[in-house]
Amino acid sequence: GVTHVPYGDTAALEAAVDEDTAMVMLEPMLGEGGVVPAPPGYLADAAAAARSAGALFALDEVQTGMGRTGAWFAHEESGVQPDLVTLAKGLGGGLPIGAMLAFGPAADLLQPGSHGSTFGGNPISCAAALAVIDTIAGDGLLSRAKQIGAFIAEGVAALADPLFTGVRGQGALVAITMSQPQAAALESALRAEGFLVNAVAPDAIRLAPPLVITDDKLSAFLDALGTITMGSDS
Incomplete structure (x- = not known):
């Protein structure tokens, strides 16, 4: 199951995470929840709680990623290193595409053939995503x-x-x-x-x-x- 805790409440998050927790996932800044930046230290505390329990630490950057906050990813300012980052929306510049970035040992969890999507990786959306990345970088x-x-x-x-x-x-x-x-x-x-x-x-x-x-x-x-x-x- 999924347990929800109040955003920004470190004590509630730490109380909800234990050895049965597979993943801690949150937004670096709430989007639909009201555009609420994470309190100082919250992302670092969440990452520490996840790793202490042996869980993955994932950040949903669907709204905040791809330069929208002034950095490639909103979590960069906090200095935390997530295991997983999810992307979509701005990545395609208007075309439908989603992506998941994995780092460190988490990058080895999904191997070719372990996950599939009928329309995943379609060449038109992927070309658009590459153009978006080039434009963000090249046009400042x-x-x-x-x-x-x-x-x-x-x-x-x-x-x-x-x-x-x-x-x-x-x-x-x-x-x-x-x-x-x-x-x-x-x-x-x-x-x-x-x-x-x-x-x-x-x-x-x-x-x-x-x-x-x-x-x-x-x-x-x-x-x-x-x-x-x-x-x-x-």
Whole structure:
């Protein structure tokens, strides 16, 4: 079975891991859970708990990987070395593909023939993934992701709207937090203006813009955000 523990709660995680645990798996930053970065030291504590129990330590980087947070993988900043990393979404640049990276002894666990997928490794998606990797590296998109996050945070602060309490996240995966549970209404209003965001919590909307987005597009979003919220106050 699978045991779920509150994200960021080291004591709860350590209490749930024992000699019967096969794997500890978590996100280096919650995506659907509200764009919540891991507390300092949490990933290292989780890795230590897994290894103390003889379990694998795996990180789900489907949302956070491939440069979205300003590094190839979000866990790099923590200094931890996972046994497994899962990837998808950004890896294919819009085409369907998923991948699992394995390191150290974990890399020997799956041998040719031990796992199969009907459409796994299809050449078109794999070619797209290689092009994505080349583009991220060649076009400086890791640093661009950090610029995007800073641009959004500065722009939201400049609105000086009491509805917004801040911006959390890393790089180009951020959430605008709110003082009131109006995320669903704001999501609908922004969609009507042509901007796709997610209400990932009653008081937070998630932004995951493409790494190639321009400052003009970001400014247009911030202008719309300010207009919508000012309109709601009138």
